Amino acid sequence: MKLTVSRLYKYRDTLIRFRQIGMVRVFSDDLAEDMNTSATQVRKDFSLFGISGNKKGGYQIHRLIIQLDRLLGKDKTHFVIIVGAGNLGKALMNYGGFEEEGFKVVAVFDNDPRKISRKGKIPVLPVQGLERFIKARELDLGIIAVPYFAAQEVAGRMTAAGIKGILNFAPVSLKVPGDCFVSNINVQLELETVSYFAKIMKENKKHSQQKKAL
Amino acid sequence: MKLTVSRLYKYRDTLIRFRQIGMVRVFSDDLAEDMNTSATQVRKDFSLFGISGNKKGGYQIHRLIIQLDRLLGKDKTHFVIIVGAGNLGKALMNYGGFEEEGFKVVAVFDNDPRKISRKGKIPVLPVQGLERFIKARELDLGIIAVPYFAAQEVAGRMTAAGIKGILNFAPVSLKVPGDCFVSNINVQLELETVSYFAKIMKENKKHSQQKKAL
DNA sequence: ATCATTTTGTGATTCTTTTCACAATAAATC
DNA sequence: GATTTATTGTGAAAAGAATCACAAAATGAT
Structure with a gap:
């Protein structure tokens, strides 16, 4: 759920960029590619929140943004304290x-x-x-x-x-x-995690090189 | 996997705090409580990485930190660029x-x-x-x-x-x-997500008040 | 007007993560 | 030293998230 919601915000971001460069419609594919996910994931997310497009015609960017705005509360200002x-x-x-x-x-x-x-x-x-x-x-x-x-x-x-x-x-x-x-x-934690997996990536490389050598 | 690893870093953090206040041993329960997770989760995480404690005696903080350090690469300096x-x-x-x-x-x-x-x-x-x-x-x-x-x-x-x-x-x-x-x-995204769920929390409250009223 | 093609929408499946349930065992108590 | 108690460690079950597979529908081509 949390993951889906944050993806919805990201779709919105992407859509706004798309609109800025003059695009009018998108397919789930386009969104997926921009966001490093799958088209199925995009559609599943939308379907979960009752958003639908047109078969063969994809989604109208403008309309989609409006729907997301309402869903995500982007249609009003939120006040925050620090x-x-x-x-x-x-x-x-x-x-x-x-x-x-x-x-x-x-x-x-x-x-x-x-x-x-x-x-x-x-x-x-x-x-x-x-x-x-x-x-x-x-x-x-x-x-x-x-x-x-x-x-x-x-x-x-x-x-x-x-x-x-x-x-x-x-x-x-x-x-x-x-x-x-x-x-x-x-x-800090995020950097630690990155460093952990960076190390693994290096080790994997060594392994695959070893494998190649065999 | 990624989640487990970042929890391990957090366990280490917590353990270091525990050590600072003079604690010598911990139980999975203590760690879980401090980190808002379950004792089972703690033990499962450890077991997944081959860390073990003593039945009835819990884990020796000092030893545990050393093990985590090695596992997590905290025993050397990592160089970073920005x-x-x-x-x-x-x-x-x-x-x-x-x-x-x-x-x-x-x-x-x-x-x-x-x-x-x-x-x-x-x-x-x-x-x-x-x-x-x-x-x-x-x-x-x-x-x-x-x-x-x-x-x-x-x-x-x-x-x-x-x-x-x-x-x-x-x-x-x-x-x-x-x-x-x-x-x-x-x-930004993180704040957006928080704002989404904050709204839901408010609505739920309203609902439960309505329920109470019935 | 029919057929082929593209794309959506979703039930079923698989994969991942968390939680449950409980045996194993070390320590404490009697 | 037998018995109770506290705690670990883990296989099995449940929950949650992502992927697959494919029917349905809209569009374009012939």
Whole structure:
């Protein structure tokens, strides 16, 4: 399910690129190729979400984007807060990609008084006010960009205040109530995993060379 | 397989924290709890990689870490290059987490002459020299932090020069030869997915409240 | 108007990952 | 030293995700 949903977002991305270069229709094949997956997968994903095209005629890009937008909630702006104004928090705060995708970072929170500032485009506020802020605006989405030892506390406060989705950059598994969804981004871990498989790839090569030699 | 491997890295992380607070032995239960998984999963993962503990006595943390280190290649330094010295590239370049985990960023590459600099701790070099650099040092690992439209070209050049593992931050699916492993980090996509499920969580709540009301 | 071709949509199948169930065994207790 | 208890290790079952196989329908060709 999670995998299917994130593929749907990717299809949308691809479709928007396709539209930009003037394409009007696509086949499941085209999408599959661009995304390194199979045409069957594309159709299965669509079918699962009730999206249908025309036999022999594929899918109308424009219409498809509209359908995906509605399905994926891309037809409205989503408000987000970031907790943690360190290197990562600042990078995220200045990251243009969110706005492009319909997310608006409404505030950043930190516990270091020196980082507080209401002047910038996005205010950096004392973390004391976190719950009040979330409740007042009925926010659903939070990004955690604090050190690992502070992450669980932040998560607890967020969910208690009503946050329903967390994007967590701290390298710990957060414990949250069942009505909150968490997704983790762990850059170190990702690089470690890559390094593990890179090593295997090298070893396989050696093996196949050995095999060739036999 | 990929999931198991990344869990192994996480077990190691957790174990190191446990050791720091003076623990000497763990049970699969302890690891599972810390990592939000099941004890069975932990043991299955270990069993799959030939790691064993003591019935009733659990696992000796110190020994377990050593075993994982060897298994996961954490007993040596891995050299990495980054391509792209924009916001993201710079953030990654100054990110302490890699060094902590045994990765050394040996160079950053960019195609903008203004960004070139051999003075810093990590040199920023012209991307023209990419292949030569990789081959000369027999590097395996590369991080792609360039805009989406440049990512595929960079990936092609990296793999042609011998890179076997790529951590890709560009929001496109890279096409690489079968002997190269790619892992993608797509912050926008991750946030989109979180937002999708956050919405569902809210709707479910509404439903269950309705149910209660009946 | 008929036939061949292309492409969708989906039930059935296979593959992968997780969970279950429980035997084996080491330690603790009596 | 026999018995209970806690914990591992793993084959079997279940759940989840991807792939296959093919019928149905739309289009184009003759």
